Amino acid sequence: MGKKGYHHGDLRGALLDAAEELVRERGAEGWSLREASARVGVSPSAAYHHFGSRDALVRALSVRVLTRLGERMAQAAAAQAGARRSLMSACRAYVRWTLEDPAVARLAFAAPARDRDTAIDPHPHDVIDAELDRLAEAGGLVPGARPAAEFAVWAAVHGVATLLADGLMRLDTPEAAGEQTERVVEALLTGLAQEPARPWPTPRSTHTERRTRDRG
Amino acid sequence: MGKKGYHHGDLRGALLDAAEELVRERGAEGWSLREASARVGVSPSAAYHHFGSRDALVRALSVRVLTRLGERMAQAAAAQAGARRSLMSACRAYVRWTLEDPAVARLAFAAPARDRDTAIDPHPHDVIDAELDRLAEAGGLVPGARPAAEFAVWAAVHGVATLLADGLMRLDTPEAAGEQTERVVEALLTGLAQEPARPWPTPRSTHTERRTRDRG
DNA sequence: GCCGAGATCTTAACAGTGTTCAGATGTGTG
DNA sequence: CACACATCTGAACACTGTTAAGATCTCGGC
Missing domain, CATH: 1.10.357.10 (Tetracycline Repressor, domain 2)
Structure with a gap:
């Protein structure tokens, strides 16, 4: 759950950060998983190794x-x-x-x-x-x-x-x-x-x- | 606002009906404007002559x-x-x-x-x-x-x-x-x-x- | 009765979306 | 050092909202 030490370090947390930022900038729905991935500097599919779906990302952010x-x-x-x-x-x-x-x-x-x-x-x-x-x-x-x-x-x-x-x-x-x-x-x-x-x-x-x- | 008497009669109302039905079946967000149009038997762009956007449809349904x-x-x-x-x-x-x-x-x-x-x-x-x-x-x-x-x-x-x-x-x-x-x-x-x-x-x-x- | 004006809808296309999958790339362990 | 594995990429899929140009229908005025 903490630092991963791999390519990115803590991609999961970084994606949550980016998503939260986007929600703050454009509202609860005006953002995409692709945008969050791009902001972190990572391909869209990378997110799918940490969240099973966009919905799972939203749920994790909500938690x-x-x-x-x-x-x-x-x-x-x-x-x-x-x-x-x-x-x-x-x-x-x-x-x-x-x-x-x-x-x-x-x-x-x-x-x-x-x-x-x-x-x-x-x-x-x-x-x-x-x-x-x-x-x-x-x-x-x-x-x-x-x-x-x-x-x-x-x-x-x-x-x-x-x-x-x-x-x-x-x-x-x-x-x-x-x-x-x-x-x-x-x-x-x-x-x-x-x-x-x-x-x-x-x-x-x-x-x-x-x-x-x-x-x- | 009432019956139009044109091609469909009351496409605006029919689209609202279809959207409401879809919301009931799949939840508030699990539906698309295209689906609603298809259910009415009309092309997606037809909806844009009655609602400026998908958001406008949602707003109208909400009203x-x-x-x-x-x-x-x-x-x-x-x-x-x-x-x-x-x-x-x-x-x-x-x-x-x-x-x-x-x-x-x-x-x-x-x-x-x-x-x-x-x-x-x-x-x-x-x-x-x-x-x-x-x-x-x-x-x-x-x-x-x-x-x-x-x-x-x-x-x-x-x-x-x-x-x-x-x-x-x-x-x-x-x-x-x-x-x-x-x-x-x-x-x-x-x-x-x-x-x-x-x-x-x-x-x-x-x-x-x-x-x-x-x-x- | 018809004929143009305008509302109504269609077809085709655009960029962008979530999602999947085969493969490339780096990482830590034996 | 090499292997196993977690991690990420690239390309592709079907689908989305949205727009533009053109076909089709309806109605009011001659």
Whole structure:
């Protein structure tokens, strides 16, 4: 996986770099495998020794950037003191990222998830999940609201993020986006705490399903 | 726009039909303009007399399906009595649709929004907006929470929808999706009502911006 | 009734795409 | 040093979006 030491050194990584650059320059779809190969200075077929197809390249890129996002979120959460504050910080990081890099975010979100998410570690969803656990343990979230929060918070944050990434919703400043996100999540948590603790079907994210299956 | 009475009658509509069919069969991206033309029994270049490019076809298809979604939502809302019930019904319709037709929904959501949204009438976002107005007038929403609700509800509903459409989140039944959506929106509204009525930057959706600009 | 004008579609071609495969080229191991 | 093998190249395939020039049909005005 690291340096290969052969002809190029790390062609796999270089191709991912070139692809990411192209996505940033021309949008999630306005680039070709041939272009990425040419930019690295290599023939198109060379890429096929590292990725089975163009789609596999996209999937690998998606894994890389979503992992980075997960790391950023975890880091943002760790930098804050209280459980509630660190959850909010993670959510803000999610939204801020898609706003800073909308094309890359679009590619990452749109990439087919099948057998991809297990390779993403830490997965953004898991970070939110862990922060919700912390919040629940700290008493900042009534136990009845915990299962609902997992679904609701992720959906809300992802909703804000995709609306902004797709250009359907516009905000004046990136800071405003973070602030809006925080208010939405806050409202959600207080609202959930208020509700009667009905049984919640707890939908699971696909990557969680897969991860637990692989472990068991 | 209607029947042309020429060679084909309504080639534009037929191409949109074929494209939509192909999207449904092979996913949002697994089809070509040439395939759609061939399915209609027409040469590829014929399509270029009705759409300036493949992208224009996609955009037009997106307009068509999002308009249908808006109509479905408005209809679902109208079928319910109370303001809160009708809002929930509209939100459920949004999510149910993306679950029934995930590939088409993905295409519609991902299509570039530039100069497209004004042609969508009723726009899904406007339907939610109108329902929130009704709810506010009926006293089911404290006035201070109204501006925040517009952003928050749309984000939450769109978040649930895209998570499901992209296969990131799975639910056992379509009904479960509607139920989850309703609970999230409900929690959101009660949470917003609880919060102090801070000034809310009120981000505007891009299509609302454009529409008001065109009117003024 | 017909005849030109213009919309509508076709044929042919272009550059560029993802993908495959036989072979050239370098690399580390026995 | 030579062999095995990972790595990359060159050429080709079918297919894509797109354009230009020309054939074909439809309709309004004489």
